[in-house]
Amino acid sequence: MALGEHKYAVQVQWIGNRGTGTSAYRAYGRDHIISAGTKPPIAGSSDAAFLGDASRWNPEDLLVASTSACHKLWYLHLCAEAGVVVLEYRDEAEGTMLDNKEGGRFSQIVLRPHVVVxxxxxxxxxxxxxxAAHEKCYVANSLNFPITCEPVITTRAV
Incomplete structure (x- = not known):
């Protein structure tokens, strides 16, 4: 496994100028495009509660998804090393954000992986x-709020 520093470059381009820029809070769109090299672009916006487009990914969705995906990747790695054969993995993760006048913060993320071995x-x-996956997860180790995991493990013959 490679050790050391890893850098991740992304571009976020705001496409919400409706002709008058940010002349007023309700005058501009929150839409943006997230891109990184040749990867497919991600259509982003703010949460609908903050005048965004609910059909597009918002930063809060992406934070919860990143946490879930990082946990899953470590989990599959550790299972492979331990001889546990995972056939299916689905997480129903949920993050809670508390909004306040200062901007708010996440208070928790709960991962609910359903794993078939x-x-x-x-x-x-x-x-x-x-x-063990939680202890190794780069994203979870970078966050300053609780992340809990409530796994459900079932077995199935191949």
Whole structure:
């Protein structure tokens, strides 16, 4: 595994100028395009509660998704190393943000992974590996609020 510094470059381009820029709070759109190299662009906006487009990804969605995806990637890695064969993985993650006059903050993220492991795999170990994945998750280690994990592990014959 490579160690060291890793950099991630993204571009965020605001496309919400409706002709008068930010002349008033309700005068501009919150839409933007997130891009990184040759990857498909992500249509972004603010949350609909903040005059954004609910059909586009908002920063809060992306933070919860990043936390969930990072946990999943570490979990699958640890399962592969431990001989636990994962057949399916689906997370129903939820973040809670508290809004206030100063701007607000996230108070928690709850990960709810539903994992199907192959019959014969150690389901108890599969459950414990979520704790290890959380300890290694780069995103979770960078956040300053609680992230909990409520996994459900089931088995299935191939």
């Amino acid at each position: 192959q019959a014969g795999s150690d389901a108890e170990l599969a459950g414990r590996l979520h704790h």
